[in-house]
Amino acid sequence: MGVGSFFTSKLDEAIGWARKYSIFQYPFVTACCGMEYMATACSHYDVDRFGAGLPRFSPRQADVLFVVGTISHKMAPVLKRIYDQMTEPKWVVAFGVCTCTGGFYDNYATVQGIDTIIPVDVYIPGCPPRPESVLDGLMKLQDKIATQVQRY
């Protein structure tokens, strides 16, 4: 390992550490999972402990797209556009089973998993997922952010 790669890997660690505690989320809330998202975000479970306490309601200011709730085919272009409007680096969390696979909405109207439209980093299944699962997913996302190798 040369001196150069030593410095870049240390720099990666520093950037990853900084980023994982400054998650600005964009909550794309379409359905009942939103209630569970709110429960997680409020003081009892407190996502601020993980540095994710400030949702930004503009995709241009957000790092993590939380897709919370059923996505219909009519809504799909909107979701894609929101994702495209976010600046790099960006991550996506599929919150709830509808966003993971379509859930029990196996019908004409529902997108069968948002990963058919946009890339997803963390899947949090559940109908809706308990706050504990959400926090678990958030910590998994933090691990992913921390260990990510940067492009220079």
Next chain:
Amino acid sequence: MDGAAILDELRARFGSAVLETHDHRGDHTAVVGRRALRDVLTFCRDSGALAFDVLMDLTAVDYSKFPGREDGPRFEVVYHLYSIAHNHRVRVKVRVDEDDALVPTANSLWPIANWFEREVWDMFGIRFDGHPDLRRLLMYEEFVGHPLRKDYPITRRQPLIGPAH
């Protein structure tokens, strides 16, 4: 006015245009011919004794796979009427065939019918004669077919963007 009296009133006024009436657990229904539908609905709204000022619901039923009804007219368009003044209700139905799925619009009687009729067009493919803006309401423009028809395959996917699943 109780339900049976409402049906009597409709029968007395429209005679054979009221094809059949029935009463199921206190819900009274009149099946009327399509040609008389507009007059029946107008009468229901404007007659002082009936005064149905609210169109609670306008929907449709596809009977193509209903046991015993496979050979009859395919669709039934259903109007649920309610009167605030008299606190009474009635249900009016009209039967239409698939190749002639056209019903006069109730738009000018109850403006709420505008979106109800768009939904019925979207889901069942029944057209409404005289409707000012008969576009899809729930599905997107490019969607092909009418998903609540019984012959629409339950597994068919029409993604707007992204790969098919």
